[in-house]
Amino acid sequence: MSGLAVELNGASVTYETRGGPVHAMRDVTLEVRPGETVGVAGESGSGKSTLAKALLGLTPLSSGTAHVLGEPVRYLKSGSSALVEQARRIQMVFQDSYTSLNPRLSPVSTVAEAARVCQGLGRREATEHALELLSAVGFASMHTRAAMATLSGGQRQRVSIARALAADPRVLVADEPTSSLDQSIAASLLNLLRRIQRERGLSIIFITHDLGIVEYLADRVFIMKDGSVVETGPTAAIFERPETDYTRRLIDAMPRLGATR
Amino acid sequence: MSDARTPSNERPYDAAPPWIPRDDGILSVTDLRVDIARGTRVTTVIDGATFGLAEGGALGIVGESGSGKSMLSRTIVGTISRYGGVVRSGSVRLFGRETAHYRDRDWRAIRGREVAFVPQSSMAGLNPVLTVGTQLDEVLRTEGLTPQQRRARAIELLELVQIARAPRVVDEMPSQLSGGMRQRVVIATALARNPRLLVLDEPTTALDVTVQAEILRLIGELRSTLGMAILLTSHDLAVVEQVCDDVMTMYAGSVVEIGSSDRLVAGASHPYTRALLSSRVEGTPPGQDIVTIPGEPPTAGHWPSGCRFRTRCPLAIDACAVGRQPELRVLGGGGSACIRTGEAS
Numbered sequence: 361m362s363g364l365a366v367e368l369n370g371a372s373v374t375y376e377t378r379g380g381p382v383h384a385m386r387d388v389t390l391e392v393r394p395g396e397t398v399g400v401a402g403e404s405g406s407g408k409s410t411l412a413k414a415l416l417g418l419t420p421l422s423s424g425t426a427h428v429l430g431e432p433v434r435y436l437k438s439g440s441s442a443l444v445e446q447a448r449r450i451q452m453v454f455q456d457s458y459t460s461l462n463p464r465l466s467p468v469s470t471v472a473e474a475a476r477v478c479q480g481l482g483r484r485e486a487t488e489h490a491l492e493l494l495s496a497v498g499f500a501s502m503h504t505r506a507a508m509a510t511l512s513g514g515q516r517q518r519v520s521i522a523r524a525l526a527a528d529p530r531v532l533v534a535d536e537p538t539s540s541l542d543q544s545i546a547a548s549l550l551n552l553l554r555r556i557q558r559e560r561g562l563s564i565i566f567i568t569h570d571l572g573i574v575e576y577l578a579d580r581v582f583i584m585k586d587g588s589v590v591e592t593g594p595t596a597a598i599f600e601r602p603e604t605d606y607t608r609r610l611i612d613a614m615p616r617l618g619a620t621r
Numbered sequence: 622m623s624d625a626r627t628p629s630n631e632r633p634y635d636a637a638p639p640w641i642p643r644d645d646g647i648l649s650v651t652d653l654r655v656d657i658a659r660g661t662r663v664t665t666v667i668d669g670a671t672f673g674l675a676e677g678g679a680l681g682i683v684g685e686s687g688s689g690k691s692m693l694s695r696t697i698v699g700t701i702s703r704y705g706g707v708v709r710s711g712s713v714r715l716f717g718r719e720t721a722h723y724r725d726r727d728w729r730a731i732r733g734r735e736v737a738f739v740p741q742s743s744m745a746g747l748n749p750v751l752t753v754g755t756q757l758d759e760v761l762r763t764e765g766l767t768p769q770q771r772r773a774r775a776i777e778l779l780e781l782v783q784i785a786r787a788p789r790v791v792d793e794m795p796s797q798l799s800g801g802m803r804q805r806v807v808i809a810t811a812l813a814r815n816p817r818l819l820v821l822d823e824p825t826t827a828l829d830v831t832v833q834a835e836i837l838r839l840i841g842e843l844r845s846t847l848g849m850a851i852l853l854t855s856h857d858l859a860v861v862e863q864v865c866d867d868v869m870t871m872y873a874g875s876v877v878e879i880g881s882s883d884r885l886v887a888g889a890s891h892p893y894t895r896a897l898l899s900s901r902v903e904g905t906p907p908g909q910d911i912v913t914i915p916g917e918p919p920t921a922g923h924w925p926s927g928c929r930f931r932t933r934c935p936l937a938i939d940a941c942a943v944g945r946q947p948e949l950r951v952l953g954g955g956g957s958a959c960i961r962t963g964e965a966s
Contacts, residue, residue: 544896548913610831
């Protein structure tokens, strides 16, 4: 056992398309320690979302290895018991809560379902646990049985986080979880993720094109371009002394107040 | 980063602020109220917007979802009726004409030629089954040009928005272009008939940061080469501040603050603008919580009495709940819709 929360070793993902193979992720090596926050940043098409899918076992590796808590990540059919085991190690929060949440389930049923499947809780226990988790993520108690479509984007994203926590994972992958939210709402979600991490000792992999969030949140950064990691290091070092032109361009492009003066 | 806001420093020091509505301005909005009708339900989406824009000026509108900023830009370009909207009261003077109650046929004479619109999604601005050239050609047909002249002008417009391979791109389909290239094409289409006012609604929101930076630089450069005025909405203060001389903040359908971009960065007055500034992740030291605004913005139809920000405002007092949304008070070169503006802070 390496003691690492997440380990990718020479991992590649290739999709076969009619136009030939597409190398979505190339030879990526990445380690995440327990309790650490790692930022993965790059433009669209850089492979950062593919990296998330590979860690969750949602897409097969074409070469290399992926481990979470020392266990190999497997590409599994939904409903299998091995998939549930995997889900208890690593969970994901997606950007688009409209498509990642079932519109027919209430917030409490959404979270309870995850607690039932992943932790084997009975129906009543699962509901109680779901209510606790929704309260812990700051979800308004009066909306726990509301229709998903009536909730704001920020409230839905809290449901997504509570659902992820219902599996009691050790690793949370957040793929642009705040990029479709208003600034004031995004800020409170970032505070929430930091608090959850402190309280639960989670490892967080935060995937974003927003380097401002990475600079604030991440201990270490992986910069991706065309499927490869082009630069990695401690956050402060990367922002102070970027080694590649690509990273420098990303940093320079960040909208900063007062930058025009 | 290069300064996209080139003409900014030429304003005479003692001149009246350009955002005060004036008869000789290209745009003067006063006491605007806009309602949206859906079936029998009527919801007010803008109530309390007064501002002006001078020839060649650049005004940014910042606000979160539901603030009314997109509804406002649609009202100004005359497309609000497509969303069930109608100007209930107040005035929108565009190039000296009162357009508040214009019909579609009235708009046809000025839209594109005097005021042009760039929507958020470049896919909404382009027809996916027509080549870039065909789409530009459709706009240029009204200009009395021959087909050869139109094609030449289409290529010229693509070069104006700094598309490198313009003679080839003109024959390509939107799907062959990147998101940034598509947004450039949308801007080229908007510029086809030499508008004097370009209204851009969140033009870079769907783009990567690097592409966003390029598009913002382009907008600033087009403004100085073409001399047109710019009205740009964004949820990001830093985006607006980069391109615009003046910025106004909208909250729950009303303008709560307006002033120069420099003043905004140096010290905003309205508690909402201040809260927006302090809830930026940039500038918050790692390891510290971001200062957030409690709760969520109220949706249209559910605005509180009095000041609409008071339910989330750290400075709210009992008097804030009384009456209507406060009007803008002009103080120290800026306007702020807060009854506590001017108190010692």
